[in-house]
Amino acid sequence: MKLSQRALTIQASPIRKLAPLMVEARRRGLAIHHLNIGQPDIATPAAYWEALKHYQDPVLSYGPSDGLPDLKQAIVAYFSRYGIGIEPGDVLVTTGGSEAISFAFAAVADFGGEVIVPEPFYTNYNGFATLAGLTVVPVTTRAEDGFRLPPLEDFEAAITPRTRAILVCSPNNPTGTIFTRDELEGLARLARKHDLFLIGDEVYKEFTYEGAAHTSLLQLEGMSDRVIVVDSISKRFSACGARVGALISRNRDVMDAVLKFGQARLCPPTAEQVGAIAAYRMDPSYFDPIRAEYQARRDTLLAGLTASPGVLLRKPQGAFYMIVKLPVRDTDDFARWLLTDWQMDGETVMVAPGDGFYATPGLGGDEIRVAYVLERDKLERAAKILLEGMNAYLSAGAGARSVEAGNLTSCR
Amino acid sequence: MKLSQRALTIQASPIRKLAPLMVEARRRGLAIHHLNIGQPDIATPAAYWEALKHYQDPVLSYGPSDGLPDLKQAIVAYFSRYGIGIEPGDVLVTTGGSEAISFAFAAVADFGGEVIVPEPFYTNYNGFATLAGLTVVPVTTRAEDGFRLPPLEDFEAAITPRTRAILVCSPNNPTGTIFTRDELEGLARLARKHDLFLIGDEVYKEFTYEGAAHTSLLQLEGMSDRVIVVDSISKRFSACGARVGALISRNRDVMDAVLKFGQARLCPPTAEQVGAIAAYRMDPSYFDPIRAEYQARRDTLLAGLTASPGVLLRKPQGAFYMIVKLPVRDTDDFARWLLTDWQMDGETVMVAPGDGFYATPGLGGDEIRVAYVLERDKLERAAKILLEGMNAYLSAGAGARSVEAGNLTSCR
Numbered sequence: 001m002k003l004s005q006r007a008l009t010i011q012a013s014p015i016r017k018l019a020p021l022m023v024e025a026r027r028r029g030l031a032i033h034h035l036n037i038g039q040p041d042i043a044t045p046a047a048y049w050e051a052l053k054h055y056q057d058p059v060l061s062y063g064p065s066d067g068l069p070d071l072k073q074a075i076v077a078y079f080s081r082y083g084i085g086i087e088p089g090d091v092l093v094t095t096g097g098s099e100a101i102s103f104a105f106a107a108v109a110d111f112g113g114e115v116i117v118p119e120p121f122y123t124n125y126n127g128f129a130t131l132a133g134l135t136v137v138p139v140t141t142r143a144e145d146g147f148r149l150p151p152l153e154d155f156e157a158a159i160t161p162r163t164r165a166i167l168v169c170s171p172n173n174p175t176g177t178i179f180t181r182d183e184l185e186g187l188a189r190l191a192r193k194h195d196l197f198l199i200g201d202e203v204y205k206e207f208t209y210e211g212a213a214h215t216s217l218l219q220l221e222g223m224s225d226r227v228i229v230v231d232s233i234s235k236r237f238s239a240c241g242a243r244v245g246a247l248i249s250r251n252r253d254v255m256d257a258v259l260k261f262g263q264a265r266l267c268p269p270t271a272e273q274v275g276a277i278a279a280y281r282m283d284p285s286y287f288d289p290i291r292a293e294y295q296a297r298r299d300t301l302l303a304g305l306t307a308s309p310g311v312l313l314r315k316p317q318g319a320f321y322m323i324v325k326l327p328v329r330d331t332d333d334f335a336r337w338l339l340t341d342w343q344m345d346g347e348t349v350m351v352a353p354g355d356g357f358y359a360t361p362g363l364g365g366d367e368i369r370v371a372y373v374l375e376r377d378k379l380e381r382a383a384k385i386l387l388e389g390m391n392a393y394l395s396a397g398a399g400a401r402s403v404e405a406g407n408l409t410s411c412r
Numbered sequence: 413m414k415l416s417q418r419a420l421t422i423q424a425s426p427i428r429k430l431a432p433l434m435v436e437a438r439r440r441g442l443a444i445h446h447l448n449i450g451q452p453d454i455a456t457p458a459a460y461w462e463a464l465k466h467y468q469d470p471v472l473s474y475g476p477s478d479g480l481p482d483l484k485q486a487i488v489a490y491f492s493r494y495g496i497g498i499e500p501g502d503v504l505v506t507t508g509g510s511e512a513i514s515f516a517f518a519a520v521a522d523f524g525g526e527v528i529v530p531e532p533f534y535t536n537y538n539g540f541a542t543l544a545g546l547t548v549v550p551v552t553t554r555a556e557d558g559f560r561l562p563p564l565e566d567f568e569a570a571i572t573p574r575t576r577a578i579l580v581c582s583p584n585n586p587t588g589t590i591f592t593r594d595e596l597e598g599l600a601r602l603a604r605k606h607d608l609f610l611i612g613d614e615v616y617k618e619f620t621y622e623g624a625a626h627t628s629l630l631q632l633e634g635m636s637d638r639v640i641v642v643d644s645i646s647k648r649f650s651a652c653g654a655r656v657g658a659l660i661s662r663n664r665d666v667m668d669a670v671l672k673f674g675q676a677r678l679c680p681p682t683a684e685q686v687g688a689i690a691a692y693r694m695d696p697s698y699f700d701p702i703r704a705e706y707q708a709r710r711d712t713l714l715a716g717l718t719a720s721p722g723v724l725l726r727k728p729q730g731a732f733y734m735i736v737k738l739p740v741r742d743t744d745d746f747a748r749w750l751l752t753d754w755q756m757d758g759e760t761v762m763v764a765p766g767d768g769f770y771a772t773p774g775l776g777g778d779e780i781r782v783a784y785v786l787e788r789d790k791l792e793r794a795a796k797i798l799l800e801g802m803n804a805y806l807s808a809g810a811g812a813r814s815v816e817a818g819n820l821t822s823c824r
Contacts, residue, residue, distance in 0.1 A: 007518065044472040131544075240678070242683075254419075260422045
């Protein structure tokens with residue numbers, strides 16, 4: 001049976017494709033430190049669980065396609081704390097941020113359409129684009145520049161008649177960079193000049209370190225018609241398994257269209273939305289210790305990894321990921337090897353190979369993405385296992401790349 | 413800002429598009445009987461709630477993209493009760509049956525592809541098709557024939573080089589017809605002859621009345637490579653708001669592809685799957701009183717509606733819907749009028765206009781779909797309000813169509 005082209009060409013998630021090797025390693029009795037996936041170990045708020053566990057209705061029924069009204073109201077109130085004025089009609093509750101990305105893509109582009117994304121980028125954008133029939137057109141950001149946005153000319157060079165939007169993730173997954181208001185204003189000018197949408201993936205909004213400020217696309221002037229923001233409670237409230245997110249736009253035509261997309265799939269999970277309402281109503285001070293904890297974890301992981309020569313990385317300002325360059329030719333092979341051939345006292349680590357975060361062929365092959373979502377002692381241990389594994393892998397032969405001195409400066 | 417063609421052309425759900433008028437009617441103090449949506453009032457099983465409310469993990473984390481292993485195992489065990497042998501690898505847990513339909517469409521067809529569906533059909537197939545860039549090609553079934561499948565020649569005439577699959581829903585939403593093994597074998601022959609997939613929406617499997625037997629596409633011989641079944645707990649366990657469904661196929665290439673689709677969206681709701689496991693593990697006798705209750709409701713609604721001359725309908729064998737033909741020219745207008753201009757002692761009814769269930773222009777305009785998911789006394793009352801409303805609407809003028817005698821025989 002012939003499958004569709006999109007079925008044949010969609011990428012396996014580089015974050016999840018090594019799962020079978022991980023299962024096999026576990027079967028052999030290994031303990032695995034997960035640096036590969038942004039699954040926080042922070043407890044989901046008690047308020048969330050209380051609401052879920054006291055759900056009263058005996059029938060778990062469909063909710064409105066655009067989400068429970070109280071949740072929409074809670075999201076509006078949450079944004080107002082950031083000085084961002086939106087109305088309930090600007091919000092569609094989605095089944096995770098994932099669905100918000102899918103809906104945004106489908107709303108702005110048809111088959112053959114293009115969306116420009118700074119790379120490295122959250123690899124699942126590829127999957128959503130393939131499913132929706134779009135192409136992700138990359139504009140490369142570089143570790144040497146702190147993964148800041150390249151000059152606007154680079155974006156302009158990527159624009160074609162098929163371009164419908166620029167998608168930017170800030171705080172960035174996988175680089176941890178927070179784009180400045182100036183950088184975003186530049187993209188806004190470009191969007192106006194070329195009549196494009198500007199899509200913002202802002203699900204890591206709370207996770208900014210050392211006082212770094214996050215600018216939302218919703219704060220840009222004169223962009224009401226062009227901005228679509230993708231949001232989610234997954235990381236915000238450590239509730240990844242809830243599958244509750246939101247698509248936010250002040251463009252009424254966009255909201256009318258995504259409501260129809262939403263009607264087709266009926267509604268997001270009902271009881272989980274009730275949990276989300278309670279979480280959104282918590283005092284914002286909830287985030288303070290969590291932010292401090294992530295910052296400390298970042299520093300722990302940085303200290304652990306930069307201990308090794310040839311390992312190159314930048315201190316991220318936000319989110320909980322970093323891109324790490326290794327003196328290894330093929331990090332895909334290395335990541336597999338860590339699961340199949342390596343252990344230290346019955347432990348190993350799982351990392352996400354870097355090439356999956358790039359659309360430009362050949363980039364990222366010597367990089368990995370690591371997530372710092374484990375306790376500090378575990379991170380310290382994971383870094384040690386990773387580095388020792390790398391040295392063993394390199395000693396074993398094949399995997400080394402020649403490190404060009406000065407190609408990238410370590411952050412410390 | 414120019415939106416995509418799919419954003420501009422996707423239909424508003426005919427089941428949900430009247431929601432704003434409903435909200436407005438409620439604001440005016442009216443009580444509304446919902447015949448428009450298949451939202452059962454049966455309590456979600458206690459086992460489901462127990463499992464959800466005793467969820468132990470303090471972190472609501474991502475699950476596997478293909479679903480929790482215990483849920484896949486429970487689904488396999490459930491099918492084995494029907495003598496249907498499948499393995500966990502044949503199952504992908506989805507975010508509701510909705511996502512399973514989307515994934516099935518995307519797996520078998522690319523943009524411009526066609527899927528043949530007997531009409532009237534579950535109207536949201538249109539939405540999923542538009543989003544995926546496919547066209548639903550209808551083959552008309554007729555009330556006069558009990559909405560049975562038309563001759564295979566009708567299907568064959570609809571096949572083009574772009575046809576990739578035939579989708580059949582049994583027990584059928586919206587007609588209640590259960591297709592026989594012979595009918596399905598016919599479609600299977602056609603699928604083999606023209607190298608097509610056969611997609612089965614079988615979410616109403618338990619709801620069969622007077623001993624009518626349901627045949628699953630998974631029971632057909634020699635079709636392992638071609639059959640994809642869409643399943644869901646929404647109606648089975650009265651858990652519509654859980655958003656837990658499944659895509660089932662013995663074709664390994666299909667399962668590999670949909671797993672990648674699934675990886676892009678990470679996972680279905682985690683805690684809701686834990687509830688689903690408990691529900692699936694209940695004794696099958698759970699369904700007996702529920703089946704009896706729906707059968708009694710069907711009979712109540714039939715009795716209530718056939719009391720009126722000019723109202724034409726068939727006794728459905730399964731699911732919990734019926735298509736009802738009214739002596740009204742435009743049921744879309746009539747359905748709106750019921751919410752804006754009609755009431756009986758402070759009550760009115762909401763129905764789904766029939767034209768949304770057809771892809772052939774002009775069909776269904778004198779039909780409505782009603783769901784019998786309310787208690788019998790409420791159904792009786794709703795039928796009365798609907799018929800009185802219809803008479804008032806017709807007396808008011810514009811809305812009558814000329815009833816052709818013998819065009820359709822009433823079932824009783």
